[in-house]
Amino acid sequence: MSLDCIGTTTGRTSTKDYERIETMIRKPVRVLIGIALVVSVLGCSKVDAGAEKKATGNEKEEQAIAAAEAWLGLVDAGDYSKSWEGAAALFRKAVTQQQWIQSLNGVRKPLGRLVSRRVKSKQYLTQLPGAPDGDYVVIQFAASFENKKTAVETVTPMLDDGVWKVSGYFIK
Numbered sequence: 001m002s003l004d005c006i007g008t009t010t011g012r013t014s015t016k017d018y019e020r021i022e023t024m025i026r027k028p029v030r031v032l033i034g035i036a037l038v039v040s041v042l043g044c045s046k047v048d049a050g051a052e053k054k055a056t057g058n059e060k061e062e063q064a065i066a067a068a069e070a071w072l073g074l075v076d077a078g079d080y081s082k083s084w085e086g087a088a089a090l091f092r093k094a095v096t097q098q099q100w101i102q103s104l105n106g107v108r109k110p111l112g113r114l115v116s117r118r119v120k121s122k123q124y125l126t127q128l129p130g131a132p133d134g135d136y137v138v139i140q141f142a143a144s145f146e147n148k149k150t151a152v153e154t155v156t157p158m159l160d161d162g163v164w165k166v167s168g169y170f171i172k
Contacts, residue, residue, distance in 0.1 A: 121139070
């Protein structure tokens with residue numbers, strides 16, 4: 001089973017990509033997207049307000065990648081409930097915990113154990129359609145699983161109150 005994926009490997013975002021991002025933000029259950037807060041004990045990035053303003057795009061990308069990788073650890077461990085419990089209020093209002101768990105059980109669980117994952121592309125953005133302006137990083141990971149040798153996971157962390165939190169996830 002596959003899902004649509006956003007972003008490009010060229011570093012540019014097309015109108016089609018923005019339409020996909022908008023779908024991701026507005027209809028998270030339909031495209032199996034989750035917004036999940038990365039639990040701070042699992043290594044999410046905390047940035048004070050002054051330091052955040054000074055951080056470059058590359059630094060923000062690296063902080064967002066660290067948060068995404070920590071959050072993916074929850075998903076890899078099958079702890080879908082914990083990923084929902086830590087989710088942003090926007091997500092919890094749009095998707096019930098049961099819907100989130102069912103979505104991941106239907107799409108992620110059948111892939112089996114993670115074999116490998118590496119960053120394929122990353123793009124720092126300050127605007128996404130249908131979302132408030134802010135700091136976002138759209139990250140694509142090339143992944144291999146026990147039952148699917150080639151997959152692309154797209155994870156979109158956002159900076160929220162000085163903490164990078166995963167605001168979107170889907171897999172193709």
